[in-house]
Amino acid sequence: MDLQTLTFIFVGVTFAIYIGIAFWARAGSTHEFYVAGGGIHPVANGMATAADWMSAASFISMAGLIAFYGYGGSVFLMGWTGGYVLLAMLLAPYLRKHGSFTVPEFISDRYYSKTARVVAVICLIIASVTYVIGQMKGIGVAFSRFLEVPYELGLMIGMFIVAFYAVMGGMKGITYTQIAQYVIMIFAYTIPAVFISLHLTGNPIPQLGLGSAMADGTYLLDKLDQVVTQLGFAEYTSQARLSTTNMFVYTMSLMIGTAGLPHVIMRFFTVSSVKAARESAGWALLFIAILYTTAPAVAAMARLNLMTTIDQPTAEQNLAYVDRPSWFKNWETTGLLKFEDKNNDGLISYTGDKATNEMVKVDRDIMVLANPEIAGLPNWVIAIVAAGGLAAALSTAAGLLLAIASSISHDLLKGVWHPEITEKQELRYSRLSMIGAIIVAGYYGFYPPDFAAGTVALAFGLAASSLFPALMMGIFSKKMNKEGAIAGMISGISVTLIYVFYHKGVMFMKETIFWDIDPNWFLGIEPNAFGAIGALVNFAVAFIVMSRTAKVPTEVEKMIENIRVPASR
Amino acid sequence: MSSNNDYWKANIALIVKCLAIWFVVSYLFGIVFVDALNSIRIGGYKLGFWFAQQGSIYTFVILIFYYAKSMGKIDEEFNVNEK
Numbered sequence: 001m002d003l004q005t006l007t008f009i010f011v012g013v014t015f016a017i018y019i020g021i022a023f024w025a026r027a028g029s030t031h032e033f034y035v036a037g038g039g040i041h042p043v044a045n046g047m048a049t050a051a052d053w054m055s056a057a058s059f060i061s062m063a064g065l066i067a068f069y070g071y072g073g074s075v076f077l078m079g080w081t082g083g084y085v086l087l088a089m090l091l092a093p094y095l096r097k098h099g100s101f102t103v104p105e106f107i108s109d110r111y112y113s114k115t116a117r118v119v120a121v122i123c124l125i126i127a128s129v130t131y132v133i134g135q136m137k138g139i140g141v142a143f144s145r146f147l148e149v150p151y152e153l154g155l156m157i158g159m160f161i162v163a164f165y166a167v168m169g170g171m172k173g174i175t176y177t178q179i180a181q182y183v184i185m186i187f188a189y190t191i192p193a194v195f196i197s198l199h200l201t202g203n204p205i206p207q208l209g210l211g212s213a214m215a216d217g218t219y220l221l222d223k224l225d226q227v228v229t230q231l232g233f234a235e236y237t238s239q240a241r242l243s244t245t246n247m248f249v250y251t252m253s254l255m256i257g258t259a260g261l262p263h264v265i266m267r268f269f270t271v272s273s274v275k276a277a278r279e280s281a282g283w284a285l286l287f288i289a290i291l292y293t294t295a296p297a298v299a300a301m302a303r304l305n306l307m308t309t310i311d312q313p314t315a316e317q318n319l320a321y322v323d324r325p326s327w328f329k330n331w332e333t334t335g336l337l338k339f340e341d342k343n344n345d346g347l348i349s350y351t352g353d354k355a356t357n358e359m360v361k362v363d364r365d366i367m368v369l370a371n372p373e374i375a376g377l378p379n380w381v382i383a384i385v386a387a388g389g390l391a392a393a394l395s396t397a398a399g400l401l402l403a404i405a406s407s408i409s410h411d412l413l414k415g416v417w418h419p420e421i422t423e424k425q426e427l428r429y430s431r432l433s434m435i436g437a438i439i440v441a442g443y444y445g446f447y448p449p450d451f452a453a454g455t456v457a458l459a460f461g462l463a464a465s466s467l468f469p470a471l472m473m474g475i476f477s478k479k480m481n482k483e484g485a486i487a488g489m490i491s492g493i494s495v496t497l498i499y500v501f502y503h504k505g506v507m508f509m510k511e512t513i514f515w516d517i518d519p520n521w522f523l524g525i526e527p528n529a530f531g532a533i534g535a536l537v538n539f540a541v542a543f544i545v546m547s548r549t550a551k552v553p554t555e556v557e558k559m560i561e562n563i564r565v566p567a568s569r
Numbered sequence: 570m571s572s573n574n575d576y577w578k579a580n581i582a583l584i585v586k587c588l589a590i591w592f593v594v595s596y597l598f599g600i601v602f603v604d605a606l607n608s609i610r611i612g613g614y615k616l617g618f619w620f621a622q623q624g625s626i627y628t629f630v631i632l633i634f635y636y637a638k639s640m641g642k643i644d645e646e647f648n649v650n651e652k
């Protein structure tokens with residue numbers, strides 16, 4: 001069967017599963033709509049969290065980033081997994097004990113303040129909307145590349161599918177679809193990796209294959225180091241990302257941001273107990289780790305395959321452009337791969353030197369998507385990868401949309417503006433705000449703003465600098481009061497936004513860049529890595545303001561004592 | 570209430586222990602001392618590179634399960650477990 005038909009079948013079957021789940025898992029109450037009824041098994045929640053967490057960026061872009069940054073790409077691997085350690089020990093169990101439906105609701109109760117709630121909602125919406133724009137784009141791109149439908153039509157189909165199960169089932173529908181999406185995603189990611197690892201090193205486990213020797217006896221990573229340095233690129237296993245300080249702070253920002261992202265925290269409200277929340281974080285990270293420890297192998301092997309296909313030890317033996325394989329032609333038509341014969345010898349020369357390099361464009365995102373083709377894997381494997389990429393984008397989009405929708409219906413509408421509405425009315429409004437959130441996200445998918453490219457990294461910085469410190473202090477400090485928390489959130493998120501806009505332009509518009517000079521960076525820290533500094537500012541401002549303002553009321557102190565202990569007393 | 574205080578202290582002590590390991594495997598082994606560790610090899614992996622791209626992630630998973638299990642025991646010891 002040809003690739004196109006197979007892809008349609010695979011994607012069609014997965015979509016039928018999602019719609020089936022939507023009918024089966026309808027939400028009948030706000031309890032089901034916001035927290036899936038609160039009785040999800042820790043392992044099931046772990047799987048759903050993994051799908052919620054691993055977006056199009058993890059599935060498609062991460063291995064590509066590592067393939068080109070080598071060791072420097074480690075910040076994403078450590079940063080996007082280490083945050084779960086913080087989540088499991090510093091936030092999830094206590095927030096579950098408190099038993100709220102949303103993150104701003106906890107902030108409101110803990111800081112006895114509707115103002116704090118509104119500030120938290122604003123931080124949540126800024127972080128989640130920037131994040132969801134990236135997912136919408138991912139859905140459109142995945143459709144247009146694999147199914148050859150126009151980007152806009154692909155986006156429409158994706159929006160319709162998400163709307164179906166997210167509006168009908170809320171968290172309940174999203175949870176069960178995310179479990180299905182995780183299974184699809186993990187097979188789609190690991191099957192090609194196993195084949196390629198087996199082919200290159202004879203070891204079917206990619207994590208071991210990466211450290212193994214190839215047929216000629218040299219270790220794969222040594223071979224890769226040798227090939228890339230010969231061609232003038234930095235050594236793969238030791239190229240740092242700017243500096244040790246920058247890597248340190250970047251990793252910290254991603255970890256704190258991960259722990260502070262509301263759509264991830266919310267997943268832990270769906271389990272039955274404090275004990276289950278702790279365990280579930282472990283399962284979530286285990287399921288994530290399967291993909292995250294495979295990614296470096298995919299990255300290194302894809303880079304090696306790409307290099308050795310094109311470049312040979314002596315330039316005269318380089319691949320002739322007329323002999324280029326079919327995957328090369330396929331990706332050329334998308335414009336993501338571009339060749340320019342600078343010396344007119346008809347041979348492809350791919351080097352680290354800009355003047356002589358003839359591969360003028362190798363888009364990082366094609367590494368995962370083109371990998372099965374480069375390795376010559378059968379068509380059904382490529383079709384699975386397409387379904388997996390879509391599952392990754394859809395599952396994360398749904399989680400983010402729920403975080404946005406519930407903060408509007410539960411926090412603003414019910415919590416602040418109209419506390420008198422009944423549960424039935426709130427359920428109806430929660431569905432309406434879900435539809436609204438999908439339309440807004442879809443709008444940004446159709447008309448991606450100039451700043452779309454920088455948004456996902458920005459979301460981490462914002463979550464790290466605003467929500468994480470407020471939540472952590474709320475649990476670990478009995479003395480932190482509402483004035484401190486509010487001032488902390490506002491100053492943390494402002495410092496981060498100002499630093500990013502200062503270096504990258506207001507809303508990433510190039511013409512508003514004040515100083516486009518790298519050495520001006522504070523301690524050499526790149527803007528995307530600034531969330532950890534924002535978090536420090538948040539903590540510092542909060543404690544200073546707290547020391548000069550009124551004490552926390554006694555009943556709130558009692559509440560803190562209560563959330564620290566699993567037993568209800 | 571004093572037993573609750575002791576329970577919280579036990580929790581904090583466990584968290585500090587776990588986060589110390591979390592910090593060492595990622596920030597120290599994977600970033601700060603990566604060059605020194607890279608002189609040691611396991612198979613085709615340089616050790617620092619392995620910690621940055623594999624080892625730290627395995628350690629994180631083990632840490633969370635270890636924390637969950639130990640907290641379960643502490644819950645029982647202080648008789649604060651649910652139901």
